[in-house]
Amino acid sequence: MPNNIRTRMDTSKIKPKVLQQTIAANKVGRKPGYLYVPAGSFKPRLFLLSFDEDFYQENEFNTYEELLHFYRQHPHARHWIDVRGYADLPILEKFIADFDIHPLQMEDVINDYQRPKVEENDGRLFIISRMINFTKDKCLDDDQLSIFTGANYVITFQSDYEDCLDVLRERIKAGKGVLRKRPVLYLAYALMDVVIDNYFVVLIQIGEYIEALEDCLFEQPDKKTLNQILNIRREVNKLRRIAWSERDKINEMLRDEDLVPDEDMRPYFKDASDHTIQVIDLIDNYREMIGNLTELYLSNVSNRMNEIMKVLTIISSIFIPLSFFASLYGMNFSRENPHGGVNRLNMPELYHPYGYIIVLSAMGLLVLFQLYFFWRKGWLKWSG
Incomplete structure (x- = not known):
């Protein structure tokens, strides 16, 4: 991979409102099928995998003309033309002309926020799938x-240089299985199958992350952990929307004989559809686990608050x-009355030679009695 490859802009960190405004600014008032190059797009890299049962060749071409020439020289082989990057509008227009791609479909390609779907045009299929990756963030x-x-x-x-399809490229190169023997529709299926199988890899990573969050909740629940729980809930909901659309797309292909x-x-x-059902089941399970984590966080915070309140109450x-x-002996009622007599009932213990020691001892004994009483009741035990 060349050293000058950039990392694709993470659109998941862009605020939805800003993203919608950016897309709308390029589309409002434009005619259907209008093509524009999104900001930050990569320069296209053109790959071609040509193969049949006894032939295999993989090339990266510098120009579209070289790729087209090689493709036309091997009419009996099957070809996977792999385009990564959109930043060259003339190349995309050449694909439209030479491979009879509808401009509206190419518009959906460039505006790459489409839900998974399938369209048929004169026996040719246009399929959209969504590849996902669980990042370090x-x-x-x-x-x-x-x-x-x-x-x-x-x-x-695809808009990025990197993807999850290397395993499929290796299978074609190795020549094992039926990939080289089957028609091109099987290659399209294999592409979707790899994308769906990668969902399981992402789900394993998400599951491990959820377990780590659960451990954090037991050790030290804080607002940071709660924010992480809310963030992963949003990502899981996003994956659920993708998986449901993927399932609907494959089911549509099974229902319509023109598509398959x-x-x-x-x-x-049908097997790919079953895999999407398994993915959705796992996602629903993770959604329930995340909901339990939120309840566990609130319960732990409430328990910690109760423990604090218990200590303060004690x-x-x-x-x-x-x-x-202290307030009783701070009243300071007068011992002598204005007539020179003595008020014998006005706190006579104030003048006892050991009164101060007696009061402090009484107060200390009272504290010890209270602590013993709280201990016998089990109120001094810390449950955190």
């Missing part, structure tokens, strides 16, 4: 994979009678 990196099928080719478009006319291919798409309970003693 614990967010979903969502990239669109656009697939066009033809008589002897499959064309894929080959009966031999239908079991493969301290208050100890000092309330002590405050009573």
